[in-house]
Amino acid sequence: MKNKLNRLLIAGALTFSAQAVVAEEVVNVLNWSDYIDEQVNDDFTAATGIKVVYDVFDSNEVLEAKLLAGGSGYDVVVPSSSFLARQIQAGVFQKLDKSKLSNIGNMWSDIEEQVAQFGPLNDYSVNYMWGTTGIGYNEGMINERMENAPTSSLAMVFDPDVVSKFADCGVHLLNAPTEIIPAALAYLGEDPRSTDKDVIAKAEAVLTKVRPHIQKFHSSQYIDALANGDICLVVGWSGDIFMAQYAAWDAENGVEIVYSIPEEGALMWFDQLAVPKDAPNTANAHKYINWIMDPEQIATATNYVWYANGNLASQPLLEEDLLNDPAVYPTPEVMAGLYISPTYDAKSQRVITRTWTKVTTGQ
Amino acid sequence: MISNSRKTQSLLKSIFNGRRAVIAIPYLWLLMFFMLPFIFVLKISLAEPIMAIPPYTALFEWGNSLLPSIRASLESYLFLFSDSLYIKAYLSSLKIAIISTILTLIIGYSIAYSVAKAPSRWRGILLMLVILPFWTSFLIRVYAWIGILKTEGLLNLALISIGIIDKPLIIMNTDLAVYIGIVYSYLPFMILPLYANLEKMDMSLLEAAADLGCRPFKTFWTVTIPLSLPGILAGCFLVFIPVMGEFVIPDLLGGSETLMIGKVLWTEFFYNRDWPVASAVAIILLALLVVPIMLYQKSQEKAIS
Numbered sequence: 001m002k003n004k005l006n007r008l009l010i011a012g013a014l015t016f017s018a019q020a021v022v023a024e025e026v027v028n029v030l031n032w033s034d035y036i037d038e039q040v041n042d043d044f045t046a047a048t049g050i051k052v053v054y055d056v057f058d059s060n061e062v063l064e065a066k067l068l069a070g071g072s073g074y075d076v077v078v079p080s081s082s083f084l085a086r087q088i089q090a091g092v093f094q095k096l097d098k099s100k101l102s103n104i105g106n107m108w109s110d111i112e113e114q115v116a117q118f119g120p121l122n123d124y125s126v127n128y129m130w131g132t133t134g135i136g137y138n139e140g141m142i143n144e145r146m147e148n149a150p151t152s153s154l155a156m157v158f159d160p161d162v163v164s165k166f167a168d169c170g171v172h173l174l175n176a177p178t179e180i181i182p183a184a185l186a187y188l189g190e191d192p193r194s195t196d197k198d199v200i201a202k203a204e205a206v207l208t209k210v211r212p213h214i215q216k217f218h219s220s221q222y223i224d225a226l227a228n229g230d231i232c233l234v235v236g237w238s239g240d241i242f243m244a245q246y247a248a249w250d251a252e253n254g255v256e257i258v259y260s261i262p263e264e265g266a267l268m269w270f271d272q273l274a275v276p277k278d279a280p281n282t283a284n285a286h287k288y289i290n291w292i293m294d295p296e297q298i299a300t301a302t303n304y305v306w307y308a309n310g311n312l313a314s315q316p317l318l319e320e321d322l323l324n325d326p327a328v329y330p331t332p333e334v335m336a337g338l339y340i341s342p343t344y345d346a347k348s349q350r351v352i353t354r355t356w357t358k359v360t361t362g363q
Numbered sequence: 364m365i366s367n368s369r370k371t372q373s374l375l376k377s378i379f380n381g382r383r384a385v386i387a388i389p390y391l392w393l394l395m396f397f398m399l400p401f402i403f404v405l406k407i408s409l410a411e412p413i414m415a416i417p418p419y420t421a422l423f424e425w426g427n428s429l430l431p432s433i434r435a436s437l438e439s440y441l442f443l444f445s446d447s448l449y450i451k452a453y454l455s456s457l458k459i460a461i462i463s464t465i466l467t468l469i470i471g472y473s474i475a476y477s478v479a480k481a482p483s484r485w486r487g488i489l490l491m492l493v494i495l496p497f498w499t500s501f502l503i504r505v506y507a508w509i510g511i512l513k514t515e516g517l518l519n520l521a522l523i524s525i526g527i528i529d530k531p532l533i534i535m536n537t538d539l540a541v542y543i544g545i546v547y548s549y550l551p552f553m554i555l556p557l558y559a560n561l562e563k564m565d566m567s568l569l570e571a572a573a574d575l576g577c578r579p580f581k582t583f584w585t586v587t588i589p590l591s592l593p594g595i596l597a598g599c600f601l602v603f604i605p606v607m608g609e610f611v612i613p614d615l616l617g618g619s620e621t622l623m624i625g626k627v628l629w630t631e632f633f634y635n636r637d638w639p640v641a642s643a644v645a646i647i648l649l650a651l652l653v654v655p656i657m658l659y660q661k662s663q664e665k666a667i668s
Contacts, residue, residue: 059633061633064633068417090416177634229515346636350635357630363448363451
């Protein structure tokens, strides 16, 4: 991606300059890769004089390991809702001081209600962005191989008769058992939120059957691969697929990427801004979160990364075709069919992971 | 060989001649960067996982009494034997490590040999070329292989354009790609000890063999190879040991079915958040690696005596 290197360099430059001036006010932010317009951070520094030391990560698991080791040194981190719920129980986070968050009224109550299903998340965090886990595909390559492909159904990847037709052009699935196993259950009409061993075994059967047609399980390579035409079908995160769509359009390589939310329902996830208990700069963390909740700032970020945000007041400031794109901001009917991911305890997590290893390695 | 063992003997003598301060440095180093981390990992492997900071139970609990109560559990180790996955992963890593060590040895030996036999004014430059890749980050070099090996990559484009194949080869995301990545990355570790050994080799021994009527090929097998055995062993260990625990190369180049212990460890640590089991996996890996190192030590001792 053209921007990736740029952003990496900027992040590196920020780190260095922050180290050079020790006495300076800083806020240490750890966010997902490719998830913000750098302008938002630069403007924050210009407005407050607080330097943003911005690091990135690309998996909830890696973030969780950092947080559980303790003393991560970050002031603001952005875990996804199901992980955050568990981390709150482990005592990782502090409650937000709402009196310091003057922009809290801009938030979207619909999203707050969804988030509340995971536990007391709204006391500890505010929504940054949210999205769905759905199907991304290369329109030309799919049409070439199958007429009237069921592109709005999970049958695209979970029906062996369908997915086998696309094996030669490359199919990727997220390497995220907690996202793909619920999707396989949704395809079967089972409860996608089940943590029951016997129900999960049904998902294993589906995945094992389509396994020979899957080229790779990976959570970030598909952005480039889809944009370059190296693969033609993926189950991935909405905004990442839009990013591939944009990259292909930008490269003018004739690749047309489409994202669809499957009719069987899709996983809906929420990335939340939260402050660890041992954050070195709690006050700055609150200032930063408040800045992100400013409609103009979050709109800048959303217009850049194409993920929906949980800020109602920002919607008039969004690009029109983004706000009206039901793949980004689903219609209420589609929204009703979405489900949230279960929070697995240690035992069911082991079942999920073991099932995943069995599917991916055949062992 | 004689001069070699004498050298070692005098070296041993000088060590035990009151120069304890000098040898204290490597021991201190080992204590700090091997023993202490090892003890930490061992301690975690005996604990039980919980959801907290840190995510495992404390081994010692300081109550009112002077001595702490110890809460150790071997459950994590027992767990590793309850599921064949872990044994299969160790064996699969072993297989990949052995095959790639052999491949690296064959390629590395021929390179080291030709560098050692090159005119002396070239040697410096040739050696420099071997080391040059280290100037670029390891990660970036492995990433570069994705661009070369993928279906629409440089290799396939080149082979198709010169008409050797008409359908792209599927190399990326297979075990073959893992072998290519490992052999490429670890080749300098094989070449350098081999070169150091071959360069010092006494050419008059080869001449003597030729004078006595030995053919070049036989001379190579009966003179050059046995003389370079210490270099071969050193190179093989430098490659074999890190490849056993390799994670980055199989993750980037390998397919999802590539099973290696490094990946299993990652899964235990990050997905299952089970630090004790992850630590137990690491401890057993270490135990497995110590065996060949001990054997090597023994063979060295034999060579000395």
